[in-house]
Amino acid sequence: MTTDQRTRRWRFVSEGTVIVVSILLAFGIDALWARHLLREEEAAALAALDTEFRANLEQIDRVVDYHKVARQRIATLVDSSPEAIRALSQTATSEIMSATANPWTFDAVLGTTKALVGAGKLVVLQDPRLRNALTTFANLVSDADEDGTYMQSNAYDVWRAECRHGGPWTDAATEVGITGPIRGLDFIPKATPTDLLNIRADREFMGLVHRFHLNAAYYVAELGRLRAQATVVLELIAESD
Numbered sequence: 001m002t003t004d005q006r007t008r009r010w011r012f013v014s015e016g017t018v019i020v021v022s023i024l025l026a027f028g029i030d031a032l033w034a035r036h037l038l039r040e041e042e043a044a045a046l047a048a049l050d051t052e053f054r055a056n057l058e059q060i061d062r063v064v065d066y067h068k069v070a071r072q073r074i075a076t077l078v079d080s081s082p083e084a085i086r087a088l089s090q091t092a093t094s095e096i097m098s099a100t101a102n103p104w105t106f107d108a109v110l111g112t113t114k115a116l117v118g119a120g121k122l123v124v125l126q127d128p129r130l131r132n133a134l135t136t137f138a139n140l141v142s143d144a145d146e147d148g149t150y151m152q153s154n155a156y157d158v159w160r161a162e163c164r165h166g167g168p169w170t171d172a173a174t175e176v177g178i179t180g181p182i183r184g185l186d187f188i189p190k191a192t193p194t195d196l197l198n199i200r201a202d203r204e205f206m207g208l209v210h211r212f213h214l215n216a217a218y219y220v221a222e223l224g225r226l227r228a229q230a231t232v233v234l235e236l237i238a239e240s241d
Contacts, residue, residue: 042124042240048112049134050237053230055109060227063106067216070099074213077200085200086193094171097191100199101158101212105148106223108141130236137229144222151219154212161205165198167191 073096077085088096113134116122125131162168169191175182199205 041121042126045112045116045121045124046237046240050234052109052112053233053237056106056230057227057234059109060106060223060230063104064220064223064227066102066104067220070102071213071216073099074209077196078206082197085196088193088196090171090190091173093191093193093196094169094174096196097167097169097199098171098174100162100209101155103148103152103155103212103216105152105219106144106226108137108226110138110141113138125240127236127240130233130240133229133233133236137226137233140222140226140229144219144226147215147219147222151212151215154208154215158205158208158212161202161208162199165195165202165205167195169195 077096077099116124116134122131122134125134159168166189168188170185170188171190172181172183172185175185199209
């Protein structure tokens with residue numbers, strides 16, 4: 001082999017090596033960039049999930065607190081003497097009447113979870129425990145919704161029964177929506193202590209009220225499970241940051 005032939009051979013080998021190395025580097029850079037994008041995507045998802053599940057916890061607590069207070073108000077109606085009921089203020093009277101059936105439910109914030117599942121990107125979350133926790137939470141929401149549906153059905157029965165006693169009744173002090181007090185309902189009468197005594201004396205009406213609060217208690221128990229699972233999700237998010 002001549003010197004020229006050896007030179008051409010080594011040049012060919014050298015150039016081939018450079019090409020191979022360049023290809024490998026390109027693939028390596030692409031892989032690194034892909035991992036970087038995945039981590040950015042995961043970070044964005046974790047931040048959104050953290051915000052949503054903190055909102056879920058706050059909303060669960062508000063709904064549970066409301067139903068516990070409503071239960072106490074019905075206990076006041078059942079246990080109080082006629083004299084004590086007649087002495088109630090207008091606001092206290094309206095609060096008790098409203099508590100006979102108010103099916104306030106938890107509206108789960110699941111936008112990010114649904115988006116990840118819908119796009120097939122739940123795997124963006126590296127921790128399999130977090131992925132499982134999110135799926136479990138969504139399943140528990142479905143379970144709670146079933147109890148919420150029963151509670152709402154019971155509320156409709158109570159509301160229909162109100163009409164036999166001159167209802168429905170309302171009061172600006174108790175008609176409060178998400179954005180604040182609901183105005184413009186002054187044409188609907190306010191409940192009086194006499195109205196409370198009349199519905200208490202109606203065994204069928206009170207049976208409907210008791211059934212509503214029985215289902216509300218089961219619903220609150222489901223919300224307790226949801227709260228525990230939401231706490232697990234937030235703990236796993238914190239570990240993933």
